[in-house]
Amino acid sequence: MTSYKIAILTGDGIGPEIMREALKVLAVIEKRNTVSFELIDAPFGAGAYFDHGHPFPEQTKTICDAADAILKGPVGLGHEDALKIPVDMQPERGAVLPLRARYNTYANLRPVSLPKGLAHFSPLKPEVIGDGLDIVLIRELVGGLYFGDKIVGVDDGNLRFVEETLRYDEQQIRQVLIVAFDLALGRSKVLHNIHKSNVLKSSVLWNEVLEEVRQDYPSVEVINMLVDAAATHLCLNPGQFDVMVMENMFGDILSDQCGGLLGSLGLMPSACVGDGKAYYEPSHGSAPDIAGQNIANPYSMIGSVAMMLEHSFGMVDEANNVWAAMQGVFSDGYSTPDLSPAGSRAEIISTVQFGDRVVEKLQAHGGK
Ligand code: IPM
Ligand code: MG
Numbered sequence: 615m616t617s618y619k620i621a622i623l624t625g626d627g628i629g630p631e632i633m634r635e636a637l638k639v640l641a642v643i644e645k646r647n648t649v650s651f652e653l654i655d656a657p658f659g660a661g662a663y664f665d666h667g668h669p670f671p672e673q674t675k676t677i678c679d680a681a682d683a684i685l686k687g688p689v690g691l692g693h694e695d696a697l698k699i700p701v702d703m704q705p706e707r708g709a710v711l712p713l714r715a716r717y718n719t720y721a722n723l724r725p726v727s728l729p730k731g732l733a734h735f736s737p738l739k740p741e742v743i744g745d746g747l748d749i750v751l752i753r754e755l756v757g758g759l760y761f762g763d764k765i766v767g768v769d770d771g772n773l774r775f776v777e778e779t780l781r782y783d784e785q786q787i788r789q790v791l792i793v794a795f796d797l798a799l800g801r802s803k804v805l806h807n808i809h810k811s812n813v814l815k816s817s818v819l820w821n822e823v824l825e826e827v828r829q830d831y832p833s834v835e836v837i838n839m840l841v842d843a844a845a846t847h848l849c850l851n852p853g854q855f856d857v858m859v860m861e862n863m864f865g866d867i868l869s870d871q872c873g874g875l876l877g878s879l880g881l882m883p884s885a886c887v888g889d890g891k892a893y894y895e896p897s898h899g900s901a902p903d904i905a906g907q908n909i910a911n912p913y914s915m916i917g918s919v920a921m922m923l924e925h926s927f928g929m930v931d932e933a934n935n936v937w938a939a940m941q942g943v944f945s946d947g948y949s950t951p952d953l954s955p956a957g958s959r960a961e962i963i964s965t966v967q968f969g970d971r972v973v974e975k976l977q978a979h980g981g982k
Contacts, residue, residue: 617650618927621681623658623674626705627900628910628965629687635912635969636685637918639939643923643932654681657688657816660696660898669709670697675716684893685918685925686713688900695902707735714756717887717893722753722795722865723921724897726872726882726935731945735877735953742850742877749855750797751872753865756791757782758816760862768880772907782861787823793887794859795831801849801856804835808844808868810862820861835906845871861957869897878952880910883917883924892926894918911950913940916972939975943968 639651644651656674663669669689678684689705690696696704713719718901726749728736733746753796762779769775798805807824821838828836839847841864847854848868852875860868873879882897896914904910916936924933925958944953949960950968963971 615648615650617929618682619650619652619654619680621674621678621684621923622653622655623678623684623686623689625687625689625900625935626659626661627688627905629659629689629900630913631661631965632809632896632912633685633687633912635965635972636915638969638973639936639976640918640919642973643919643929647929647932650652651928656687658709660678660691660699662709663703663705669703669705670712676890678713678716678893681891683922684713684717684754685893685895686895687822687915688896688898688950690902701761711760714886715892716763717891718756718888719891719893720754720888721758721790721886722755723748723793723797723885723887724751724753724865724869724872724875724882725884725917725921726751726869728876728881729941731882732941735913735944735949736875736879737877738849738852738875744851744853747852747875748832749852749872750857751865751869752790752794752797752803752857752859753869754786754859754861755865756772756792757890758862759788780816782819784819784823787820788827789889791827791859792822794857795827795834798834798857799831802835803833804856806858806866807836807838807853808841808858809838810841810864812840816861816892816910841868844868848872848875873948878911878950879914880950880952881913881917883914884919884923885918887925892922894922894926908966909951910965911952911970912965913950916940916969935976936972938979939972942975944972946971948964 654677656677658938727745730746733743736743759780762781765777809817873882879898886893920933920936923929948963954960
């Protein structure tokens with residue numbers, strides 16, 4: 615029997631509700647495979663700050679260090695409540711970025727997937743969305759502006775200023791590009807390189823390194839696209855993209871745009887991987903406005919479990935069974951509230967009902 619330790623960072627807002635459904639799904643997988651999952655809860659996020667004085671407390675670091683994988687829910691508070699926490703202790707800055715840095719999870723894989731049967735969830739016209747979407751956006755996750763030095767001060771003219779540094783070295787760029795080329799090689803062999811080399815020197819270096827890395831991947835076609843143009847192309851013709859790679863901030867912004875193309879950020883799970891430990895999280899925030907109402911869509915959290923099964927535990931078939939089960943619930947005509955505009959014909963189900971239906975589907979199909 616293989617045994618894995620998983621650190622569970624439930625997070626804030628809708629975190630507990632969507633994590634509960636994800637763990638139900640994980641329990642089904644455990645039961646029918648020769649595998650055991652030891653789940654270790656650890657405080658993380660705004661709640662951890664209020665209870666333990668830090669959004670990423672020492673005890674959580676110790677638990678994560680010893681874990682085989684980390685499953686993380688969304689963190690953060692609404693605008694007003696966030697002001698009750700000192701800026702550097704706010705969970706995005708004080709917990710999420712340090713988590714990424716600690717495990718050097720330099721590649722963030724964000725699948726943008728809408729099978730044909732679910733294409734109606736997209737706000738794009740049927741003739742634009744076509745047979746749905748199947749894109750993987752790869753975002754560099756531990757460099758660039760989000761991690762550079764910051765200076766806040768008052769200048770000689772008595773004006774408050776802030777200076778934030780965007781730094782990449784060639785190794786940081788190369789390591790994420792290799793992930794992107796490897797993925798493109800296993801898919802359609804087309805890689806969209808998203809950059810801003812007409813303005814940013816960091817993109818000039820990025821593209822130079824890309825030219826070096828691509829020598830090892832002669833069968834992969836590279837399409838270079840400026841990030842602003844990519845934003846437009848994603849709306850007008852998203853079907854042209856398969857694997858996209860980009861630096862940290864571009865990826866943060868375009869991946870949320872991709873959530874919009876799908877119809878909801880609730881459909882965006884993600885895997886944060888490096889050379890060692892990986893962690894898995896929804897791409898969205900903690901949605902404090904709808905927390906505790908049993909209406910959040912747990913797809914992104916359950917999808918993060920699927921990504922963990924595949925990437926950390928090599929359980930590819932079970933990962934595919936989880937995707938199929940979730941999509942099956944939607945194709946049966948059910949929907950979570952985030953995906954169904956007023957007047958749609960879908961039967962709206964709650965967070966718990968969605969999780970229960972996924973479990974039912976999973977038990978009916980797949981496994982040994
Ligand atoms: C994301 C989020 C994070 C980011 C926040 C929570 C720090 O927006 O994962 O996309 O900006 O990277
Ligand atoms: Mg984001």
